[in-house]
Amino acid sequence: VTTWVIVVAAGSGTRFGGAKQYEPLAGRRVLDWSLHAAATVADGVVVVTADGAALGPDVDAGGTAMVVVPGGDTRSASVRSGLAAVPAEAEVIVVHDAARPLATPELFERVVDAVRDGAVAAIPGVDVVDTIRHRSGGVVDRDALVAVQTPQAFRADVLRAAHASGGDATDDASLVESTGGSVVVVAGDPANRKITTADDLVIAEALARGRRNEGVR
Amino acid sequence: VTTWVIVVAAGSGTRFGGAKQYEPLAGRRVLDWSLHAAATVADGVVVVTADGAALGPDVDAGGTAMVVVPGGDTRSASVRSGLAAVPAEAEVIVVHDAARPLATPELFERVVDAVRDGAVAAIPGVDVVDTIRHRSGGVVDRDALVAVQTPQAFRADVLRAAHASGGDATDDASLVESTGGSVVVVAGDPANRKITTADDLVIAEALARGRRNEGVR
Numbered sequence: 001v002t003t004w005v006i007v008v009a010a011g012s013g014t015r016f017g018g019a020k021q022y023e024p025l026a027g028r029r030v031l032d033w034s035l036h037a038a039a040t041v042a043d044g045v046v047v048v049t050a051d052g053a054a055l056g057p058d059v060d061a062g063g064t065a066m067v068v069v070p071g072g073d074t075r076s077a078s079v080r081s082g083l084a085a086v087p088a089e090a091e092v093i094v095v096h097d098a099a100r101p102l103a104t105p106e107l108f109e110r111v112v113d114a115v116r117d118g119a120v121a122a123i124p125g126v127d128v129v130d131t132i133r134h135r136s137g138g139v140v141d142r143d144a145l146v147a148v149q150t151p152q153a154f155r156a157d158v159l160r161a162a163h164a165s166g167g168d169a170t171d172d173a174s175l176v177e178s179t180g181g182s183v184v185v186v187a188g189d190p191a192n193r194k195i196t197t198a199d200d201l202v203i204a205e206a207l208a209r210g211r212r213n214e215g216v217r
Numbered sequence: 218v219t220t221w222v223i224v225v226a227a228g229s230g231t232r233f234g235g236a237k238q239y240e241p242l243a244g245r246r247v248l249d250w251s252l253h254a255a256a257t258v259a260d261g262v263v264v265v266t267a268d269g270a271a272l273g274p275d276v277d278a279g280g281t282a283m284v285v286v287p288g289g290d291t292r293s294a295s296v297r298s299g300l301a302a303v304p305a306e307a308e309v310i311v312v313h314d315a316a317r318p319l320a321t322p323e324l325f326e327r328v329v330d331a332v333r334d335g336a337v338a339a340i341p342g343v344d345v346v347d348t349i350r351h352r353s354g355g356v357v358d359r360d361a362l363v364a365v366q367t368p369q370a371f372r373a374d375v376l377r378a379a380h381a382s383g384g385d386a387t388d389d390a391s392l393v394e395s396t397g398g399s400v401v402v403v404a405g406d407p408a409n410r411k412i413t414t415a416d417d418l419v420i421a422e423a424l425a426r427g428r429r430n431e432g433v434r
Contacts, residue, residue, distance in 0.1 A: 125350065129413050130364040131388045132349075133342065133402070139365075139391045145357065147347035171348045174356045185350070191416050196346050199408050199424060206423030207416060 001116050004090040005038035005108070005151070006046045006082035007031070009098035010071025019050070020195050021098040026208035030195065031055070033101035033208070038151070039064040040105035041112050042094070046082040076168040076175065083163055086156070092116065093159050095172045096151035099195045102207055103151055110186050111153035120158050120181045123173045124149040124188030148173065149188045218333050221307040222255035222325070222368070223263045223299035224248070226315035227288025236267070237412050238315040243425035247412065248272070250318035250425070255368070256281040257322040258329050259311070263299045293385040293392065300380055303373070309333065310376050312389045313368040316412045319424055320368055327403050328370035337398045338376075340369040340390045341405030365390065366405045 009021040009031050021031040028036075031047075035055075038045050044065035047055065052070030069085045071078035079095055086093055092115050096103060107124055114122030125146035132140045152173050154162075162176040169175040173183045191207050193200060226238040226248050238248040245253075248264075252272075255262050261282035264272065269287030286302045288295035296312055303310055309332050313320060324341055331339030342363035349357045369390050371379075379393040386392040390400045408424050410417060 128349065129411055130366070131391070132345065133363050133365050133390075135361055135363050135402075137400070138394065139386075139388075140357075140362065142387075144352055146350050146352050148350050148356075149347070169356075170359075171356075173350075174348070177355065183354070185352075190414060194346055197407060199427075202423050202427050203420045206419050210416075210419050 001092055002087075002090045003042050003092040003094065003112055004044045004046065004086045005042040005094040005096060006048060006079060006086065007034050007038055007096050007098050008048050008071070008075065008078050008082065009034075010048045010050045010078040010081075011075070011099065012050065020201065021049075023201055025101055025201065026205055026212065030101045030201075030204075031098045034096055034098045034103060035066070037103055037105045037108055038094070038096060039066075041108040043090070044087070046085045047098075048078045048082045074168045075170065076163065076172075079172060080163050080166075083160060090156050092153055093156045094151045094153045095159070097194065100150055100192050101195065102189075102204055102211075103149070103192045104189060107189055107192060108151050111151050114184055114186050115153045115155055119153075119155075119184040121152065121154045121173055121176045121183040122186055123152040123171070123183060124192065125185040126188040126190050126192075146185055147188075148185075149192050149194075218309055219304075219307045220259050220309040220311065220329055221261045221263065221303045222259040222311040222313060223265060223296060223303065224251050224255055224313050224315050225265050225288070225292065225295050225299065226251075227265045227267045227295040227298075228292070228316065229267065237418065238266075240418055242318055242418065243422055243429065247318045247418075247421075248315045251313055251315045251320065252283070254320055254322045254325055255311070255313060256283075258325040260307070261304070263302045264315075265295045265299045291385045292387065293380065293389075296389060297380050297383075300377060307373050309370055310373045311368045311370045312376070314411065317367055317409050318412065318421060319406075319428075320366070320409045321406065324406055324409060325368050328368050331401055331403050332370040332372055336370075336372075336401040338369065338371045338390055338393045338400040339403055340388070340400060341366040341409065342402040343405040343407050343409075363402055364405075365402075366409050366411075
């Protein structure tokens, strides 16, 4: 089954205070971690960056095809920019945020396998650990909630159809759902955290070094 | 205004695989970080542990009164055990989970000040960064949600009344709210994370060392 991954790395990092995807993280750039993991499951990778410029010689895609394209004004526009560069023969398309550098090859495999096994869309989810309140008051039952991560895998035709309407959403699964598709949640990884602040980069560094010591990568 | 802090450290650490509050964290035990921060705002601290045994000579409470009591079968029962040891003259009572060792003295001050300024209950909240879904399907508007932390400060009579009914809740603010009290949310601290897994301890270690290097503590 031909599988392509779109890695979205076009964000300006407003909250972070800069383009976090190019920061160093345990010996590589933040972005390179995602490219490395994506390449383990994909026939090809489309990287969406702010300017679409080449990524430099230190990207190791292990022989997987890699295309760099420029992003759009919103996250969904950037995904559409990536989609346009995915070959028509791709049957499974995965969307992943470069801001989650610690997504493992195993996690990529898990969502891709779910779609290969018949799901229209498969996304990683983890338990919500904090107590969650409505801003307007009142506690939300956290056991009824799941925190969604990327990589998110889709049947190619379904993802293309969801984006054909030109909508915008914080994740692609919501967009697929809003156009009638059903979404399967598979086990995510609590360590697969999104880098939003400078502290998050400190955290990712500690986790990445811990994994290296365990020989995971 | 007489202020006491109840530090809840009676959990068995089911998900962590042991009593995480006694693990080392950047040169102290996890629990000691909370005791140190609590002592900066409190006239006295009640520590609720599984067995109520003395904590050892390395606890530095900086001259603040410190009492250790045994916990109960649930988190709320442990808080009630702590409440029974708080002197009647306390006007503000703060409840804090020892599983959040990186709560700063400034965060303790913020919630206590809000109650001294007239709030019945004041709790720290931070933005929800992940996309959140209902397990039954469908995305929740994360901008309408806030993730709740401890320390949580209360007018003493209100907290005692909320616990008099003997209910159980994952946090005390919910209990106060369920008995009719209103809750003010103040700015929390994203670094004030709950330690649930072994990875969380790695994360806390990295953040604690980073702070020390910045001279924050």
